[in-house]
Amino acid sequence: MQRNELNPLQTFLNEAYQIIFGDKSGAPAGYIPELAVVDPNQFGIAITTSDGYTHEVGDTTTEFTIQSISKAFIYSLALEMLGPDEVLKTIGIEPSGEAFNSIRLNDNNQPFNPMVNSGAIACTALICQKYGKRAFDQIQETLGGFAGRQLDLDERVFSSENLTGDRNRAIGWLLKNNKNFDCDVEEVLEVYFKQCSILVTAKDLSIMAATLSKNGINPVSKSKIIGNTTAIQTMSVMVSSGMYDYSGEWTYKVGLPAKSGVGGGITAVLPSQFGLGVFSPPLDQLGNSVRGIKVCQLVSTRFNLHVLEIEDDVAENMPISYDLSAIRSSRARSTYDNEILTEFGPRAWVLELSGVINFSGSDFITRSIVEAENKDFIILSFKRVSHLTTGALELFRVFFEKVRLKDCQIILSDTTYAEDTTLSLFGIISELIEAHSICFGNLDQAIEWVEDQLVTKYSTNRYKGDGLISLTDQPLLRDLTDVEMLLIQENLIMTEYESGSKIITAGDAPDGIYLLQDGQVNVMIGDSTHIAGLNAGTCFGELALLSPDEPRTADIVAKTNTNCAFLSIEAFQKISSINAQINALILRNLSLLLFERLKQSNSKIATLSKN
Numbered sequence: 001m002q003r004n005e006l007n008p009l010q011t012f013l014n015e016a017y018q019i020i021f022g023d024k025s026g027a028p029a030g031y032i033p034e035l036a037v038v039d040p041n042q043f044g045i046a047i048t049t050s051d052g053y054t055h056e057v058g059d060t061t062t063e064f065t066i067q068s069i070s071k072a073f074i075y076s077l078a079l080e081m082l083g084p085d086e087v088l089k090t091i092g093i094e095p096s097g098e099a100f101n102s103i104r105l106n107d108n109n110q111p112f113n114p115m116v117n118s119g120a121i122a123c124t125a126l127i128c129q130k131y132g133k134r135a136f137d138q139i140q141e142t143l144g145g146f147a148g149r150q151l152d153l154d155e156r157v158f159s160s161e162n163l164t165g166d167r168n169r170a171i172g173w174l175l176k177n178n179k180n181f182d183c184d185v186e187e188v189l190e191v192y193f194k195q196c197s198i199l200v201t202a203k204d205l206s207i208m209a210a211t212l213s214k215n216g217i218n219p220v221s222k223s224k225i226i227g228n229t230t231a232i233q234t235m236s237v238m239v240s241s242g243m244y245d246y247s248g249e250w251t252y253k254v255g256l257p258a259k260s261g262v263g264g265g266i267t268a269v270l271p272s273q274f275g276l277g278v279f280s281p282p283l284d285q286l287g288n289s290v291r292g293i294k295v296c297q298l299v300s301t302r303f304n305l306h307v308l309e310i311e312d313d314v315a316e317n318m319p320i321s322y323d324l325s326a327i328r329s330s331r332a333r334s335t336y337d338n339e340i341l342t343e344f345g346p347r348a349w350v351l352e353l354s355g356v357i358n359f360s361g362s363d364f365i366t367r368s369i370v371e372a373e374n375k376d377f378i379i380l381s382f383k384r385v386s387h388l389t390t391g392a393l394e395l396f397r398v399f400f401e402k403v404r405l406k407d408c409q410i411i412l413s414d415t416t417y418a419e420d421t422t423l424s425l426f427g428i429i430s431e432l433i434e435a436h437s438i439c440f441g442n443l444d445q446a447i448e449w450v451e452d453q454l455v456t457k458y459s460t461n462r463y464k465g466d467g468l469i470s471l472t473d474q475p476l477l478r479d480l481t482d483v484e485m486l487l488i489q490e491n492l493i494m495t496e497y498e499s500g501s502k503i504i505t506a507g508d509a510p511d512g513i514y515l516l517q518d519g520q521v522n523v524m525i526g527d528s529t530h531i532a533g534l535n536a537g538t539c540f541g542e543l544a545l546l547s548p549d550e551p552r553t554a555d556i557v558a559k560t561n562t563n564c565a566f567l568s569i570e571a572f573q574k575i576s577s578i579n580a581q582i583n584a585l586i587l588r589n590l591s592l593l594l595f596e597r598l599k600q601s602n603s604k605i606a607t608l609s610k611n
Contacts, residue, residue, distance in 0.1 A: 013045050013057045016298050021058075026282030026290035029262040034160040035281075038064070038264070043280045044202035045295055048210040050273055052219035056203055063199040064279055065157045067261030068120070070143065070195050072242065073208060075114040076216075076234040077142045078126045080226045084233060090126060090180055091119045095241050095248070109178040115241040115259065118171045124192045125181035136191045143198055146208040148221040151198050158197035165193060196261075202279040205267040209275025212257070235269055239307075246286045246293075254296050255306030266292035270305050320352035328600060329448035330530075331520075334537025335475055337455050344458045348377040348450045352443070354384035359391030366399045375408050376457070377450045381443045383414035388425050397429045400436040410437045413446040448533060468517040468563055469536045476515065476539050476589050484582050491571035497558040504556035510544030512568035519562030524555045533559065542590055544569060 021043055029035040044059035078087050092110050104118075111119035128135040144151045172185040181188065200208075211218045212235055216226035226234075238257035243250040250258065256276075258268040264281035266289050276299065280291035300306055325345030333341070349372060353365065369378055388396070400410075412433065415425050424430040433439070440446040471477055471485060480488065492515075497503055503514065503521060516536050523531040523540070531554055534540055540556055548569055576583035 007055065009047065010055045010057070012302070013047065013055055016295060017043065017045055017057045020291050020294045020298070023291055023294065024282070026284050028264065028281040029283055029287070032157070032160055032164060032262070034154075034157045035065070035263060038281045040282045042264070043291055044278070046201075046203040046206035046277045047299075048203070048206040048219065048275050048277075050210060050214050050219055052210075052222075054203055054206060054220075056206075058202075059279060060202040060277075062279065063152075063154075063201055064265060064281070065154050065196060065261075065263040066143070066198050066200045066205075066265065067196045067263040068115070068117075069200075069205065069259045069261040069263075069265050069267055070139075070198065071115050071120040071123070072212075072234055072238050072259040072267075073143055073146055074120070074127065074139060074195060075123050075237065076212075076226050076230050077139065078114075078123050079230045079233055081130055082126060084229075087123075087126065091122050093237055093240075110180065111175070113237055113241040115237060117168055118175060121168065121172055121188060121192050122175050122180050124195060125175070125183050125188045128183045128188050128191055129181060136194050139191065139195050140198060142225070143200075143208075145218065145221075145223060145225045146211050147200060147204040148207050148218050148223075149204070151200060151204070153194055154197045154199050158194050161193040161197060162190065165189065168192070200265065202265070202277040205265055205277025205279070206275045207277075209267040209269045209277060211275070213269045213271055213273060213275050215272075235271065238269070243288060244286050246288055250293075254300045255308055256296065256300060257307070258296065260288045260292065262287050264289045264292070266296060268296050268299075271307070273305075319354055320350075322350050324348040324350070324447065324451065324454070327447075329444050329451055329533070331448045331451065331533035331535060332538040332597075333451070333455075333535045334469065334473065336459075336473070336537065337451075337535060340455050340458050341451055344454050347375055348379070348447075348454060349375050350379045350381065350443070350447065352381045352384065356387045356389065357385055357392045358389040359395065362388070362392035362395040362399075366395060366403070369399075369410070370403065370405070372408070377409050377411060377453065379411045379413065379443070379446050379450060381413045381446070382425055383443060385414075385425060388427075393427065393429060396426065397432060400429075400433055411440065411446050411450060412437050413440045413443045415439055416441075444530075471515065471517075471565065473537055474515050474539060475537075475593055476513070476542060476586060478589050478592075479585055480582065484579060484585075487575055487579065487582065488567070491575060492565040492567055495564050495566050497562045497564065499558055499560050499562075501558050502555055503558060503562075503564070504541060504552050504554075506552050506555050508552045510541065510548055510550060510552060510569065512566055512572070513539055513541045513544060514556075515539050515565040515567070517563045517565055520559040521562060522557050522559050524557050526555075539593075542593070545572065545587065545590060 028038050028040055042059045042062055044056070044062060046054055046056040046060045048054045090110060091114050092108070092112050094112055111122050113119050114123050124135070127139060131138045140151060140153070169185070169189060172189050175181060176185050207218065207220055211225055212231050215228040216231040217224050235257035238259050239251055241247050242257065242259040244260065254268070256268040256270055258266060260266045262283060264279055264283065266278045268276040276296065278289060278292035278295045280289045282290050284290050284293070323346040325342055327350070328341065351365070357365070372378060415433070416423060426433045438449070440449065471489065477485065477488060506525070516534055516538050518536050520536070521534045521540065523533065525531060
């Protein structure tokens with residue numbers, strides 16, 4: 001089995017081809033002689049995704065004439081060339097309720113929409129008025145841009161249509177008589193017949209549709225063919241009028257912007273995801289490919305792809321939420337600080353957001369923030385957010401510009417794209433966001449800052465924090481008697497370090513342990529990777545007591561001016577020889593410290609697993 005056959009979408013297309021190929025109903029278009037003689041067994045399906053990959057099965061490279069499918073893409077050319085307001089002066093956008101080749105205009109003497117023949121001819125006339133003799137060249141170039149290759153003209157089909165196109169001539173003269181265009185009717189019809197006689201394949205149609213899906217950018221060639229607004233306006237008319245008199249039922253059953261042609265082709269779009277192209281000449285009574293209709297119905301229903309089918313749950317944008325009573329930053333803190341955070345941690349709420357946040361998602365997030373009670377700080381992490389839609393950005397803009405939460409501060413983290421840290425998820429409102437919130441590069445930094453604020457805010461009446469942290473408050477020296485503590489103090493070396501100085505270097509021999517009595521230090525790997533932080537009342541280098549032969553594994557750098565009490569390995573061994581009880585107590589306390597770290601990690605895992 002070939003590798004591409006293991007692809008699940010390719011497997012589905014192979015199965016769909018086999019199921020639908022057996023339908024022999026319908027017949028090729030008979031009113032154009034050259035179309036009446038095509039092989040009815042030809043059948044191809046192609047899907048091109050928004051990243052430019054094409055899945056295909058059957059006759060996907062067999063050329064056939066584009067016919068009415070061209071109407072959608074030439075309408076986009078007119079919109080891009082003249083602007084929607086100018087085009088609307090000539091061509092309406094309402095379903096006609098008439099046959100596609102009806103010789104009738106709306107109450108304003110305009111074509112009903114650009115997908116019926118009168119609207120398509122009027123659209124071609126607009127291009128003729130703009131480009132004159134170069135009109136067809138421009139049309140051919142535009143269709144080739146959508147397909148990502150040069151497209152040729154089928155001269156025989158053009159001649160056949162030109163000889164038998166009396167009804168379209170009647171439509172052309174009707175338009176001319178009602179002043180829908182000023183060009184020569186025959187010149188317009190010649191361009192129109194040529195436009196319909198351009199050769200494409202099912203694969204071409206899938207790429208052309210994928211270009212609409214990707215807001216006008218060809219996903220294969222990467223070329224910008226039309227603008228975003230033009231693509232949306234084109235797909236909008238395709239939804240309402242792209243499938244002739246079947247358009248209403250099509251929208252009801254399939255729900256994808258689409259356009260069919262009597263050459264046997266159908267192209268359909270799932271915005272932002274893929275383009276679909278199908279070729280099968282036998283048509284139903286309404287002029288649509290029988291097998292093509294079945295393919296589109298099967299794709300839509302099997303994968304729930306109707307544009308009105310919504311499976312997203314806005315609550316999924318904030319799948320992880322917790323407070324700081326159980327989950328903390330990587331900074332180690334004193335026993336007293338941890339007691340404060342356990343008590344007041346619920347006053348800080350963390351929301352780890354994810355996915356693509358759209359209009360409804362941003363409403364749910366901002367509404368949840370506004371309705372939150374008893375919170376001093378709310379942290380929003382955007383680390384797992386891939387995109388903010390335009391609607392989401394506008395709601396966030398209003399929120400940060402207008403909303404003022406009483407006694408609650410908003411903190412943001414991870415607001416830049418991981419692959420390019422110079423680009424912000426918030427785009428043009430980045431400066432506004434930064435002006436009305438506090439932003440951190442990662443979530444751990446944000447949590448650490450909030451912890452500091454909570455400790456400062458809620459410790460004022462309980463702990464003055466003057467001077468150095470007493471050695472008796474060091475967890476590593478817990479339960480030592482006064483005599484034992486005095487023995488420890490006699491062997492300590494008091495050291496001071498300026499902010500930014502390196503206290504321990506990775507690879508150094510483990511010479512002793514440091515009891516941090518004042519200030520803060522950071523645990524670093526290299527110059528930029530922050531592992532953890534330590535506050536006064538904690539210790540570092542303590543694993544030297546367990547593995548005195550293992551070199552240091554990280555740098556310890558003073559974040560602030562720092563005071564440490566240093567106990568060397570030699571001094572510890574000397575004390576242990578004098579009083580074995582001290583050795584046992586310190587090793588017990590070290591085990592308890594490691595256990596507390598493990599318990600905190602398990603608590604974090606347990607809390608996150610509940611989300």
